[in-house]
Amino acid sequence: MNIFNGRDKATILDAQVLEHLAGGPAEGELAIILIGDNEASEKYISIKKKYCDSRGIKCGIHRIDARLKDEDIFKKVIDVLSSPATAGAIIQLPLPRPSLDPCLRLIPAEKDIDAISPFSMEAFYAGRPHKVLPVIRALELFISETGKNPALTPLKAVVIGDGYLVGKPAAHYLKSKNYQVTVLNDYQTGQKIDADLLLLSAGIPDLVRGEDISAGCDVVDFGSSIKDGKTTGDLDQSSSLEHLGFVSMSPGGVGPLVVRYLIMNFLGI
Known part of the structure; x- marks a missing residue:
């Protein structure tokens, strides 16, 4: 397992923000x-x-x-x-x-830095976004770190949760990049998952256990909810994870990147 450390990647984006503001x-x-x-x-x-x-x-x-x-x-x-x-x-x-x-x-549209209005979403799905959704920009960075290219080798992606903000646009983006995408809205803990990439966005704490995910699968957890006063992702971090590929935990994975990309959209970077 390779831990994707979003906070380390965020420092690179921070430098871009500061360089922009220097002007x-x-x-x-x-x-x-x-x-x-x-x-x-x-x-x-x-x-x-x-x-x-x-x-x-x-x-x-x-x-x-x-x-x-x-x-x-x-x-x-x-x-x-x-x-x-x-x-x-x-x-x-x-x-x-x-x-x-x-x-x-x-x-x-010109003020929609989150790119979540129906008009911005329509433009995104039509392939002509005014601004790229911060979650998609973060997902792009995560995928680039894995080194896997679906254009060269057919890759399977599973998206758990097809919410308006993450799951649905992420599934659309992955399909556009030649992934074979399966979206699950009714996933139950214990179901086996066979995929090259697993994207979690259900917002249900500890929903998915590592032992139920196929070996070598890259996992990016966008899930975020409050459990016992603490932010918790959809991936059960106490489960078996060593057999996985790149793993972006929540919190601390893509979350810091989403914040940076949001601000970068505001600044026009």
Whole structure:
């Protein structure tokens, strides 16, 4: 097993960010919109805010009470997004209820640094993205580290979880790179997995055990949830992992890269 250390790779991206900022400070504010209270979301936005603050990037957190009527929430979101001070914006997911999903449609393409609005997603699936999703940029880097090329040798990929943010776009990306992709939405612990690449994005702590994964398989864990007050991935790190190929754990694997690529999208890097 080879551990993919995202924090080490992140230092390379940090250097690119600093080099960019050496030419002048970022213009405008990165606005992070949080609707309601969510323990995991609070943690994620604090990481983004801390990163921006440490590099002199203006970042504002705009909290909106989820108890408000939907139309009042939409108005507050529009106020933030339409502000001349807002150069880029994130609407932190998950949203507290499905009726608020139209919020994502309110993000202008030029300010959608997470590339998650329906318009940005449509452009991504059509092969003409305005910005590449940070999770896809992180996945690209992970795959490049494995040294495996599906264009030369047929490779099987299994994606567990086809969520809007990670699983679905990741499966699309892998198919575009010639992987034979299987998406599992109802994976149960103990099911055997035969793949060259396993991508986890179910958000269920310790869902997959290493002993159930085929030998040599590369594993990238995008899963993230809070268990006993700690961030936990989908891969059971206490299980047998030595027979695997490259493994990106959560936390500490691709997570730091996603944060960097998000900021790099904001800066236009």
